[in-house]
Amino acid sequence: MAGVSLKCGDCGALLKSVEEAQEHAELTKHTDFSESTEAVLNLVCSTCGKPCRSKTESDLHTKRTGHTEFTDKTSETTKPISLEVPKSSNDVDMVDASTAGEPEEMVVPDVDSKLLEELESMGFSKERATRALHFSGNSSLEAAANWIVEHEDDADIDQMPLVSAKSKSEPPKPSLTPEERKAKAQELVYDFIFIIFVLCLLNQLT
Secondary structure, eight states: OOOOEEEETTTOOEESSHHHHHHHHHHHOOOOEEEESSOOOOEEETTTOOEESSHHHHHHHHHHHOOOOEEEOHHHHOOOOOOOOOOOHHHHHHHHHHHHTSOOOEEOOOOOHHHHHHHHHTTOOHHHHHHHHHHTTSOOHHHHHHHHHHTTTOTTTTSOOOEETTGGGSOOOOOOOHHHHHHHHHHHHHHHHHHHHHHHHHHHHO
16 A cells, blocks of 8 residues: 555654655654555534644644544545655756756847848948937938947947847837938938048148
8 A cells, every 4th residue: 555644753753745744844853754554634623613733733633722622534635645855945946047058049120121221221231220220229321320420439330230029029119101201311321421521620730
């Protein structure tokens, strides 16, 4: 017959699970446990419904409350005991840490295709244009061009940006209308020329 309880060899207590045995060991410092075919009693008070796990416990309950009627439901709750040790929170943390170490899928971010075409037509590479649109918020041609000017000396400016595949689900922001794009492009050309002029002037002064 399979074991239905764990018995403490130090005090004789019957325990229903490995968890109870661990708690008993922590409280009493008892370490001698063995599988037993003796079931843990389940004497339920007919008056108040309190379960008692031994005759001694039911006698104490009777003395305290005066309740004398008990129903033996031991057979209803008895089942083969599992000797598998439950995982501690540390074990769970270790599993989480191991899965967290797995490489995350990286993909090219979505950017506005029309703005990308505009930047490429201005002579910027697809990588640089995509990077500029992504890091400037994918909002406008002017913002992307300003980002390029500000980050022109970045070592990775001509590398295609990569983002987590989970974050790619966010849709790109809507582009400007053709009229707005044309006006912005004209402003950008003037701004770009002015910036080049200022840089040349600074180089001459230094």
